[in-house]
Amino acid sequence: MMSSSPETSTRTTGAHRAQRQERDRAAARTLAQRPPARYEPYLDGLFTYCMSVLCDHDAATAALGDVLALAERRGGPDAAGDRRAWLYALARWACLRKLAEAKQKRQATHAAGRHGASHAPAGPPVAEDVLEARRRELSLLAWPEAAGTTPEQREALELAVRHHLAAHEVAAVLGMDLAGARELLASAACEVERTRAALAVVEIGDCPSVARLTGDNQFVLSSALRRELVRHVDDCPRCRRSAERAIPGRWPGAMITPAELPVLEAPRAALCTAPTHSPRARGAAVPRFDRRGFPMDPKDRAARRDRLRARAVTTTVVATVVAAPVLALWAAYRG
Known part of the structure; x- marks a missing residue:
C-alpha cells in the first residue's frame, strides 16, 4: 500500500x-x-x-x-x-x-x-x-476581544485578520474545505463582535449591573467574565441599545472584525x-x-494511522471468520 x-x-x-x-x-x-x-x-x-x-x-x-x-x-x-x-x-x-x-x-x-537523574544544563543567560x-x-x-473564541476559531481568525489571508488560504493552511473555513470564520467573527459590544458597554459605564460585574476599571477580561458580560448585553435592553450606538452597523455576525492587529x-x-x-x-x-x-496536520496523520490499524485488524478478523469453517472441518477430519 x-x-x-x-x-x-x-x-x-x-x-x-x-x-x-x-x-x-x-x-x-x-x-x-x-x-x-x-x-x-x-x-x-x-x-x-x-x-x-x-x-x-x-x-x-x-x-x-x-x-x-x-x-x-x-x-x-x-x-x-x-x-x-x-x-x-x-x-x-x-x-x-x-x-x-x-x-x-x-x-x-x-x-x-523521579529517578534522581541530573538535569540538563540550562541555555546561555539572556x-x-x-x-x-x-x-x-x-x-x-494580545487580543482581548477574541477571549470568547475556541482555539480553532482563534487560529482561523488570526490568519484572516492579523495575517490577511483569504478564506481559501485559511482553508488550505488548516486543511479544511472552503465552506468549513468560511463557517469557522463567521462564527469566530460573531464571538469577537459580541465581546467588542460588551467592552463598549463597560466603557460607557451607565449600567449598575455591569459595574458590579467588572468591579473597577482595572479588571481582567477572563473567559468567565466575558461570558457574563456578553450574556448581560444580550438580556439588558439598555446595554444592547448602548452597544448598537457604540458600534453602529457592526452588530455581531454582520462582518469579520476589521481590526488591524500588529505584526x-x-x-x-x-x-x-x-x-x-x-x-x-x-x-x-x-x-x-x-x-x-x-x-x-499531525492529527490527520494520527487519524490515518488509526484507520490503517483498524483496517488491518478488520482484515485479520474477517480472515479468521472466513477460515473458521475450514479450520473446524480440518479439526473434525483430523479427529
Whole structure:
C-alpha cells in the first residue's frame, strides 16, 4: 500500500541521493548567508504566527528557520497566492512539532527527576533588557476581544485578520474545505463582535449591573467574565441599545472584525544562525505532504494511522471468520 511521504519516490538511487544531499547543502549555504529574497514579504507574518503559537522568541525563531529550510528543499507552489498559504502551513506544522518536542522534554525531565537523574544544563543567560523587550513584543499579540473564541476559531481568525489571508488560504493552511473555513470564520467573527459590544458597554459605564460585574476599571477580561458580560448585553435592553450606538452597523455576525492587529518584525540576523533540522537527518521529524503538496496536520496523520490499524485488524478478523469453517472441518477430519 502506498503512503504519502516527504519525497515523490519511495526508492532512492545513489545518484538521486547525491543530488538531494547537494541540494540540501546548497539550501543550508543560502540560509546561512541570508533568507532568500522571495521569502522577504512573508518573514514578519510567519515569525508573528510562530510567536503567537509558541510564545517564545527563540523557539519561534528556530521554527521559522525550519520553515525556510523546508521551503528551500521542497520548492513549494509557483503561484504567489498558493505560496503564502503553503508557507503558513509549514509554519503551523513546525510549531506543532516544537510543541510536541517541548511536551516530550517536560515528560522526560519529570521522569528523570523521579529517578534522581541530573538535569540538563540550562541555555546561555539572556540579558534582562532583552527579556523585557521580548515580553513587550509578546504583549503586542494580545487580543482581548477574541477571549470568547475556541482555539480553532482563534487560529482561523488570526490568519484572516492579523495575517490577511483569504478564506481559501485559511482553508488550505488548516486543511479544511472552503465552506468549513468560511463557517469557522463567521462564527469566530460573531464571538469577537459580541465581546467588542460588551467592552463598549463597560466603557460607557451607565449600567449598575455591569459595574458590579467588572468591579473597577482595572479588571481582567477572563473567559468567565466575558461570558457574563456578553450574556448581560444580550438580556439588558439598555446595554444592547448602548452597544448598537457604540458600534453602529457592526452588530455581531454582520462582518469579520476589521481590526488591524500588529505584526512583529522577524529577527532576520538571527535566522541566519538559527538551528534547523535536515529533513533527511536520522531521526529528524519531517512533514508528510498531501496531494496538493501541503503538509498534513499531525492529527490527520494520527487519524490515518488509526484507520490503517483498524483496517488491518478488520482484515485479520474477517480472515479468521472466513477460515473458521475450514479450520473446524480440518479439526473434525483430523479427529
